[in-house]
Amino acid sequence: MEFTSLLNTSLDLNANPLRILDEAPLLRKQEVPSDFIELGRNITVKEERGALIEELNRVSAENKKLTELLTVMCENYNELRHRVMNMSKNSVVDNDASRKRKAESSNNGNTGGTNGPSESSSSDEDSCKKQREEHIKPKISRACVRTEASDTSLIVKDGYQWRKYGQKVTRDNPSPRAYFKCSFAPSCPVKKKVQRSIEDQSILVATYEGEHNHPHPSKPEPTSGSIRGVTLGTVPCPTTSLSSSAQTVTLDLTKPQPATESNRKMGTPQYQQYLVEQMASTLTKDPNFKSALAGGITGQFLQQNTRAEKW
DNA sequence: CGCTTTTGACCGGCGC
DNA sequence: GCGCCGGTCAAAAGCG
Numbered sequence: 229m230e231f232t233s234l235l236n237t238s239l240d241l242n243a244n245p246l247r248i249l250d251e252a253p254l255l256r257k258q259e260v261p262s263d264f265i266e267l268g269r270n271i272t273v274k275e276e277r278g279a280l281i282e283e284l285n286r287v288s289a290e291n292k293k294l295t296e297l298l299t300v301m302c303e304n305y306n307e308l309r310h311r312v313m314n315m316s317k318n319s320v321v322d323n324d325a326s327r328k329r330k331a332e333s334s335n336n337g338n339t340g341g342t343n344g345p346s347e348s349s350s351s352d353e354d355s356c357k358k359q360r361e362e363h364i365k366p367k368i369s370r371a372c373v374r375t376e377a378s379d380t381s382l383i384v385k386d387g388y389q390w391r392k393y394g395q396k397v398t399r400d401n402p403s404p405r406a407y408f409k410c411s412f413a414p415s416c417p418v419k420k421k422v423q424r425s426i427e428d429q430s431i432l433v434a435t436y437e438g439e440h441n442h443p444h445p446s447k448p449e450p451t452s453g454s455i456r457g458v459t460l461g462t463v464p465c466p467t468t469s470l471s472s473s474a475q476t477v478t479l480d481l482t483k484p485q486p487a488t489e490s491n492r493k494m495g496t497p498q499y500q501q502y503l504v505e506q507m508a509s510t511l512t513k514d515p516n517f518k519s520a521l522a523g524g525i526t527g528q529f530l531q532q533n534t535r536a537e538k539w
Numbered sequence: 540c541g542c543t544t545t546t547g548a549c550c551g552g553c554g555c
Numbered sequence: 556g557c558g559c560c561g562g563t564c565a566a567a568a569g570c571g
């Protein structure tokens with residue numbers, strides 16, 4: 229990843245905010261008098277103390293907010309994890325069921341007179357064909373991008389050059405779906421479909437098909453324009469097993485968290501501190517997260533997604 | 540003038 | 556075989 233080397237992706241998260249908060253006044257107390265004497269400022273100790281207390285309150289409030297945010301994220305993660313696990317189970321069942329259904333229908337068609345052997349061989353051929361086709365299938369990945377709700381354009385700035393070649397209103401979603409081709413290289417086979425999420429109109433769901441056969445043309449445009457990512461400009465969605473109605477997540481946490489069991493203790497300062505530490509260390513240590521973040525910023529997330537994704 | 544976007548028409552797959 | 560639907564094409568319009 230050439231871009232990860234250019235960008236410092238370290239989040240520099242404060243892994244131990246509560247302790248530092250406790251230490252902060254002590255540090256400041258040591259610093260204040262020396263500054264005070266050296267610069268000879270006309271500030272009374274009272275004023276300085278008041279300012280420090282105010283600052284401390286502000287930081288505490290900020291910390292509280294962040295802790296709450298992390299708690300919510302953790303809850304969402306667990307919920308999503310359960311959903312994905314259930315869905316993957318269901319999809320396996322569904323695949324088997326649909327295969328059975330197809331086999332049954334083809335068998336029913338053959339009940340007229342064909343015998344067993346030819347029947348089974350044809351179904352085997354079909355399955356082989358299917359497998360071959362699936363291998364040929366271009367890699368598909370999906371990304372969700374939060375935009376202004378009022379922004380009606382279906383433009384996802386991921387750093388690549390796209391040419392729109394069609395737009396359709398699909399049955400499952402009232403908002404139009406736009407079709408794009410990569411126009412940076414004429415031979416590039418990558419296509420992109422962009423459609424607003426049916427659940428949240430402010431979220432654009434971009435589906436990428438294929439892999440770019442050329443280097444990334446440029447640094448991605450800043451996400452400050454029409455796209456307003458909170459932390460990540462683009463958010464990798466769970467792709468394979470989740471439908472378009474799947475819940476959009478803002479973080480792709482791939483490692484299991486021990487929070488499910490300790491949810492009962494949620495709210496205690498110890499738990500919150502533990503949560504903060506765990507989340508921060510998970511985020512900063514997890515190479516998947518780092519790469520996803522870097523990819524999201526640089527537009528490389530597409531390639532990462534497709535590589536990580538099963539065909 | 541060349542590139543991009545728009546949009547109606549067309550095509551192919553799939554289910555009934 | 557027919558109709559529906561998603562995906563693509565291509566001509567016209569727009570834009571810098």
